[in-house]
Amino acid sequence: MDCNESRSTVLSISSDGNLVLPKTNYNDVGLVAGIEIHQQLDTKEKLFCHCPTTLLDNADHTGEFFRYLRATESEMGQIDRAAQEEMKRVRKFQYYTYKSTCLVENDEEPPAPLNEEALGLGLTIAKLIGMTPIPQIHVMRKLVIDGSNTSGFQRTALVAINGALPNGGNIETICIEEEAAQRVKDDIFSLDRLGIPLVEITTSPCMHTPEDVQQVAEYIGMVLRSTGKVKRGLGTIRQDVNISIRDGARVEIKGVQELDLIAEVVRREVQRQQSLLAIHEELIKRHAGVGTEQTDVTDLFKETKSTVLKKAKKILALVLPGFAGLVGREIQPGRRLGTEMSDYAKKCGVGGIFHTDELPAYGVTSEEVARLREFVHAGEQDAVILVSGASLKQVDCAWHQVAGRAKVALSANPVPEETRKMLEEGSTAYMRPLPGAERMYPETDVLPVRIDNARWNAVVVPELLTVRAGRFEKDLGLDPAIARQMAFSERLPLFEQAIAGGIKANLASRTLLATIKEIRRDGADTDKISDDAVLAVLHAVGKGTVAKEAIPEILVAVAGGSTVEAAMAQLAPTVSRDELEAVIKKIVTDRAEFVVQKQKGALGPLMGVVMQEVRGSVDGKLVSELLRKEIEKVLAAKK
């Protein structure tokens, strides 16, 4: 089928001018997607220095410094196009240093050799996915001059290739990389995160629906966690998604942190590319064009109420013949062709652009719009873009960026190849062109590492978490959902330790999965409860010296700073069987009338009274049994 034909049958325009997409059949649109998963490794030290891999509070930074970065040539003499885009304005980057960072993060000392622990983990994961290791690993510098690396590059090394996914797809590569510095705000970065080892897993473009992508991401996440040596928590795993549709282009969406959003990101990108293709078709029909004349309209807005235009030193107009209505058309929720143009312009340092599809607004009056249209000879079918800024150089740069983006919309390839960043809820914004191979340069300060057969053969493959969950179900008799939850939990090592120590699986899983969560919800600082404390309490319950009902109270006391021993002594003093029987006898005798009145129904209420008296130090089952006997005794006597 002719592609143009398919487009016109699939798309329609709503009364408010927005694109209406019927339920998309992803096979028909030719969706092809792949993902890159970046997972922080829980190593003792960073990838190229001996600093710890812990994050600190920004407020605790011990120093600051600032630098500029410049694009450099690849060893083949080329400058990467993504780097060139970042160079459109001079940016001063500021960095926070910490007690936990050193001169390597400051880019003031050559890197240490590649961290063996991180490399070992990379090899473990590679073997787990059935990949082929690289005989000699070479560390490369991947040019990134957005400030997130003090050096201007991210160190990365290809470790293995060609792995298999359960859906029949292929994992192309696994790399070990250094984590970038965390952006504090604008051009300020925090160095505590820089250099934490990451493993980067790249799939082939083997997925064809949004749900496929999410499932593969989930699977890889499970494989990574099976090593037991990856960091957990928000931001420790990030997915980049590569997406294209037929007649569209490859777009890389960076930094999807929540797994649940992946499918939505894919859906919205398909929508965006389809919308751009539809806009292209409409532009061609209208014989649209891109103006070549830069018209200075600064004087037109001398008296404007628009604060942005009023403070601008220079305002240039760009006429886009035939673009009216299309610049303001929504291409995915919250995004328009105009937003795309605006993002391109921002690369030159301007705050954004105005276009006539959205005017009058923002303090610009309809009279001003009319005067502008007249001044630049723009007809009703034409859109006019206003680019304003602090200097002619800046505005000229932004004007060309917008004109360039408009030309792309008209060209045979109307969807540009881009790196985009995810916004809230799954829409995306332009970051820079897709980088090419030119961004790679050898890291001359790090020696290559040989991976010979002996080393590869010595790599021990851990059990997959899915397999482990099955084992918990079968061997320990856990409920399937609990078994899975336990296997995937951060507390898995503690659980296994408890089981090895003879604790019953149900007791251990309930305490680790439910009790701790419940007391945290009620305000206890559960981070203060050590693994040893949990084990001590579980063992006490196992021995019968503490009732399982007392666990929450004891753990709350421990979280509040008490020692386990003190908490147990206070909240669950040991009561002997004789003492217990005496307590029960007294309680039942004192309430003989109540027992006679309620008969066997007295058991429940009296249970509470006894448990309060013995303060949770006795198992409820035992109390219930003795209490029942005592009640029966009293009832028999009364008869």
Place this chain on the structure above:
Amino acid sequence: MAVVKLSSGYNIGVEKACCTLVSPAPASAPHGVPVRQDPDLPELAIISTGGTIASRIDYRTGAVTSQFDADDILTAIPALAEIGRYRTKVLYTILSENMTPAIWQELAKAVYDEIKHGVAGVMVTHGTDTMAYSAAALSFMLDTPVPVVFVGSQRSADRPSSDNAMNGVCAASAAKSELGEVAIVMHATTNDDVCAIHRGTRVRKMHTSRRDAFRSIGIPLVGTVDYSTRAVTLTDEAVRRGTRKLALHDKLEPHCALIQFYPGMSPDLLKAYEEYAGLVLSGTGLGHVSTALIPQIKKLIADGTQVVMTSQCMNGRVCDRVYDTGRDLLAAGVIEGGDMLPEVALVKQMWVLGNERDPKKAAALMGTDLKGECMRRSAHGL
């Protein structure tokens, strides 16, 4: 192992046996676009000797090497073209640890020729390791009316964060300033804010890798260059343009040595310096070596070797009159090196012994301030 570049840009090492040669690699990386020079700007000379200000990967060793010519420096630092127009000369492309006194002489002659040609200032690109030695050597060999500015980078030029661009721009600004002496211009702090102008005879590399590794020892900076404005500020102590008349005295006595004393050092080690014209000792504290070494030192001096005492403290002045050992050293004929840096004393000794045959006059010259290397007063602490 053979290194293969994948289409993704990654390099990997594979067994050579797995590879088939399709065509040999290009001899060197293609050059960028040449930078246009503004004829209205002052003419400056760039003499390149190598170093990381102009270095890139060497596929032979996989390590960084110096292989740019001066034109490449202009391509690498386009902002230089806004400061001056340049005559460029590639004297050497070596890492600075491979410098020799003979190359210092060639360098002095090349700088002399450029000044004679009429340039407003000279920049010498140089590896940072021995930059201070070369700057000291040129300070003694050359009387210059214009700035002679040594510059390099601590982080190689092939990285986006390299300090080469800022150092280069600041050095060019200093080279057309009112300065009239040999200096080193490098980062003053770890920030990309200000470069320091150090006197060529009072400067030392004090850190292996930091951008602000170079420090003036015993004297304040002679000036600064603001990177953002390119404004050069000189202190009152800085020698001004035109103060000295151009002259070249490029004789050196290469048979001089510098050794650092350490506790337990064997006197036998000193025997290696018999027949040497000069020997600089980097002693402890006020300028001491162990008593056990004194007979051998006495013998060296008696046989015609000039022995100068400096201190490994770096900061402060030698005084061999306080303790017994010092007095014994003076009695043996050791010359006090004042507050000279040990390596500067070595370079000065080469120059003094190359130009003055008479031992007494040579000894007097060692104690005389020639190019700001030797202060009469200790005005500054640490």
